[in-house]
Amino acid sequence: xxxxxxxxxxxxxxxxxxxxxxxxxxxxxxxxxxxxxxxxxxxxxxxxxxxxxxxxxxxxxxxxxxxxxxxxxxxxxxxxxxxxxxxxxxxxxxxxxxxxxxxxxxxxxxxxxxxxxxxxxxxxxxxxxxxxxxxxxxxxxxxxxxxxxxxxxxxxxxxxxxxxxxxxxxxxxxxxxxxxxxxxxxxxxxxxxxxxxxxxxxxxxxxxxxxxxxxxxxxxxxxxxxxxxxxxxxxxxxxxxxxxxxxxxxxxxxxxxxxx
Amino acid sequence: xxxxxxxxxxxxxxxxxxxxxxxxxxxxxxxxxxxxxxxxxxxxxxxxxxxxxxxxxxxxxxxxxxxxxxxxxxxxxxxxxxxxxxxxxxxxxxxxxxxxxxxxxxxxxxxxxxxxxxxxxxxxxxxxxxxxxxxxxxxxxxxxxxxxxxxxxxxxxxxxxxxxxxxxxxxxxxxxxxxxxxxxxxxxxxxxxxxxxxxxxxxxxxxxxxxxxxxxxxxxxxxxxxxxxxxxxxxxxxxxxxxxxxxxxxxxxxxxxxxxxxxxxxxxxxxxxxxxxxxxxxxxxxxxxxxxxxxxxxxxxxxxxxxxxxxxxxxxxxxxxxxxxxx
Numbered sequence: 402x403x404x405x406x407x408x409x410x411x412x413x414x415x416x417x418x419x420x421x422x423x424x425x426x427x428x429x430x431x432x433x434x435x436x437x438x439x440x441x442x443x444x445x446x447x448x449x450x451x452x453x454x455x456x457x458x459x460x461x462x463x464x465x466x467x468x469x470x471x472x473x474x475x476x477x478x479x480x481x482x483x484x485x486x487x488x489x490x491x492x493x494x495x496x497x498x499x500x501x502x503x504x505x506x507x508x509x510x511x512x513x514x515x516x517x518x519x520x521x522x523x524x525x526x527x528x529x530x531x532x533x534x535x536x537x538x539x540x541x542x543x544x545x546x547x548x549x550x551x552x553x554x555x556x557x558x559x560x561x562x563x564x565x566x567x568x569x570x571x572x573x574x575x576x577x578x579x580x581x582x583x584x585x586x587x588x589x590x591x592x593x594x595x596x597x598x599x600x601x602x603x604x605x606x607x608x609x610x611x612x613x614x615x616x617x618x619x620x621x622x623x624x625x626x627x628x629x630x631x632x633x634x635x636x637x638x639x640x641x642x643x644x645x646x647x648x649x650x651x652x653x654x655x656x657x658x659x660x661x
Numbered sequence: 662x663x664x665x666x667x668x669x670x671x672x673x674x675x676x677x678x679x680x681x682x683x684x685x686x687x688x689x690x691x692x693x694x695x696x697x698x699x700x701x702x703x704x705x706x707x708x709x710x711x712x713x714x715x716x717x718x719x720x721x722x723x724x725x726x727x728x729x730x731x732x733x734x735x736x737x738x739x740x741x742x743x744x745x746x747x748x749x750x751x752x753x754x755x756x757x758x759x760x761x762x763x764x765x766x767x768x769x770x771x772x773x774x775x776x777x778x779x780x781x782x783x784x785x786x787x788x789x790x791x792x793x794x795x796x797x798x799x800x801x802x803x804x805x806x807x808x809x810x811x812x813x814x815x816x817x818x819x820x821x822x823x824x825x826x827x828x829x830x831x832x833x834x835x836x837x838x839x840x841x842x843x844x845x846x847x848x849x850x851x852x853x854x855x856x857x858x859x860x861x862x863x864x865x866x867x868x869x870x871x872x873x874x875x876x877x878x879x880x881x882x883x884x885x886x887x888x889x890x891x892x893x894x895x896x897x898x899x900x901x902x903x904x905x906x907x908x909x910x911x912x913x914x915x916x917x918x919x920x921x922x923x924x925x926x927x928x929x930x931x932x933x934x935x936x937x938x939x940x941x942x943x944x945x946x947x948x949x950x951x952x953x954x955x956x957x958x959x960x961x962x963x964x965x966x967x968x969x970x971x972x973x974x975x976x977x978x979x980x981x982x983x984x985x986x987x988x
Binding site: 412414415417418420425436437492493494497517519520521522523524525526528529531532533537538539540541543553557558559560561562563564565566567568571576577578614615616617618619620621622623624625628629630631632633634638639641642643644645646648649650652653 | 733763767805807809811849855894910911919946947
């Protein structure tokens with residue numbers, strides 16, 4: 402069973418966002434595998450451990466992304482592919498077309514990705530890739546069982562829980578709760594150094610600039626106004642509860658109709 | 662010149678979802694003078710939804726009704742949306758940024774070779790008439806403005822961030838039924854749907870969120886929070902610490918991993934306020950924090966802070982609210 406994982410490198414969620422000259426500063430920032438993609442890497446390795454095959458981790462980005470690809474290799478993925486070409490923008494249309502070009506030339510039985518990235522958070526790329534490859538997909542899965550030619554997945558649909566069965570090949574995006582990602586072991590880290598990491602550009606994917614021309618562009622970025630600490634309530638517990646009830650009723654109008 | 666905007670209207674249990682009415686507001690703003698807003702309703706039995714929707718002023722509507730569309734299935738829904746797109750020939754398609762909207766919009770964007778701006782919380786029309794969309798990045802640690810470079814446009818709207826369109830006095834819209842052709846292969850089969858328990862509010866749409874952290878101490882510890890949420894007609898959320906400790910399901914998690922919420926009132930109970938959690942809730946309109954630790958970072962962003970034991974304060978508050986509601 403051949404498995405591909407769509408992986409993005411993101412800011413560690415502990416990081417603050419700082420603007421320098423109107424752009425998000427990457428100075429001194431710790432980068433990690435997007436947490437949702439980490440579940441995808443873990444799930445891919447578990448499927449391989451059960452059914453055999455290979456796990457390929459795939460990223461679009463610059464050379465800095467190699468460190469996260471190596472982390473995935475150290476966890477147990479077999480090979481890594483980095484699509485690195487400055488002509489590919491951050492637009493989801495562009496990125497998904499580049500990934501789909503690779504995967505249509507290198508088909509897999511199972512493709513895994515994260516539910517969304519914790520940086521740009523648009524949640525588009527994996528689903529676009531599935532559609533471009535004409536594959537079924539299940540997003541936000543909290544459980545996945547793969548068998549020969551079929552898979553069963555459980556997904557969260559705004560509180561409702563759906564059990565889905567799809568024919569393979571198919572794509573799945575990982576939701577929290579799918580698994581507990583492993584830490585890379587020391588032997589894993591040593592082995593990862595020898596595992597193949599292939600770098601591809603648009604030419605290698607037989608794409609031209611016009612195939613990946615972005616459809617949207619960022620025009621500016623801003624920070625939200627800082628929130629100030631408000632008021633500490635004082636008095637006895639009962640007095641504080643009275644005050645909270647006043648605040649809540651004023652803010653929500655709950656129960657006001659009775660008095661109207 | 663105005664734009665033609667198609668709104669895919671979400672509904673649940675025969676009722677319009679609030680985000681659908683907010684999406685109609687967004688659509689009106691995008692359409693501009695001389696533009697048109699057309700609604701599309703997809704589902705099994707949608708007569709009630711269409712009848713309700715017809716009271717809200719816009720320029721026309723279609724229903725794609727089929728018993729196979731009673732449960733969300735991306736292959737079938739995509740066929741239905743594509744039928745609407747073919748009929749309406751929109752410049753812009755608007756979805757709610759909900760479980761269904763997040764799933765279906767990128768499919769349609771791929772089909773139309775279109776750009777998509779997800780999860781918008783605002784939009785700005787510049788002097789030259791060009792529209793910039795405002796959306797959170799890094800779960801709200803920053804906001805970006807995005808523009809489309811080419812059409813058609815696909816937009817998803819975050820719940821709770823735009824006013825709902827105002828209801829008109831009479832039914833104004835006639836809905837036209839539209840046929841759809843399901844794809845030949847059944848490669849995606851919904852085996853089972855277990856619905857969230859009745860009356861439970863969706864976290865991202867709730868106007869009040871009562872959220873628990875490590876300080877809630879156990880799964881049972883969430884019960885007083887649920888009771889407070891019920892009396893406020895709100896939903897229960899949680900911090901990562903509470904989810905990781907197994908006190909609650911990950912579907913309740915609020916933060917940079919998890920859900921981002923922007924309710925009218927956010928009540929943080931026993932939550933210290935790690936940066937990842939703050940990212941997911943700090944755009945709430947009013948924040949109340951209840952925590953034993955007076956040094957907890959959550960107090961740094963709360964409009965009202967109560968230093969104390971949540972197990973004492975929350976039940977008393979619930980009782981007081983009940984008393985006043987009955988009173």
